[in-house]
Amino acid sequence: MTVTTKRPPDSSGPAGPGGGDRLPTRPSGIRPRSKLRQRLSRLDGAVSPYAYISPFFILFAIVGLFPLLYTLWVSLHQWNLIGGQGDYVGLKNFTDVLGQPFFWKALRNTLSIFVLSSVPQVIFALLIAAALDSGLRAKAFWRMSVLLPYVIAPVAVVLIFNDLFGDKFGLINQVLGYVGIDPVQWHKDTLSSHVAIATMVNFRWTGYNALIFLAAMQTVPRDYYEAALIDGAGRVRTFFSITIPQLRATIIFVVITSTIGGLQIFDEPRMFDQYGQGGADRQWQTLTIYLYNIGWTQKNFGRAAAIAWLLFLIIIVFALVNFVVTQRIASRESR
Known part of the structure; x- marks a missing residue:
């Protein structure tokens, strides 16, 4: 007679039916993460986004912020091309610039050209965008065509428009003569020259x-x-009631960038005649041309740096005013 005995369940064996109550263990090749590795992982998640955008800010600090602060330092000293840095004069360069009538004339010309270019530019850009967003055929062709003026070099644009706005043999004066209007002195009248320069700016930037x-x-x-079409609204009503409110942030962006570019205008008025001085009576001389003449013609870098900082402050003020006005309009519409 053979007696068989049952072995007790091995606690070291696998869990399962008849295999004991042992819990699964961690594979031998995987170790628990240390606290240091967890901290490094959290630090990587917190620092990585700033590391990705840091090249822009580093480049901006080198080519943008440093020249801006260095220009402020130059504006507080007597500075010329040969001798370099001179004595510290404080705000004397700023007071000398503000006491010059040519500065205020250049500021008036800059603001006039800015208004004549930026306001129609934003309006026409909205209308062109609305037309391109409609059911046009060959959309890619039309979208590419509106960008062509931006690709053309400013020198070529000015040369073409100088022929169009010629005082004696310009094409526009010839067309005006056909309808009985006297020729316009585009290079002599102040307002006419501002309109001609603003037309060049609008031609390049509207598209x-x-x-x-x-x-x-x-x-x-x-x-x-x-939904608006079902309710019976036409295209004009949907444009002002749907499209414009939805483009509020984009309009603010375009207005601010147009303000910055319009107050820094240089190429078009500089090349509007062969002398580049802003007209015989400086009737279209802008602040940037005035700055250029002070810095490179008179070699007074301290005063030129003061003009640059005054222009920078004017741009900041206009940008803030545009932002506040557009924000108030947006808040009223939302109410």
């Missing part, structure tokens, strides 16, 4: 801003327009 508006318009949900 560029139109593409920015077009990109924003294509993000507007089409359900809004379908």
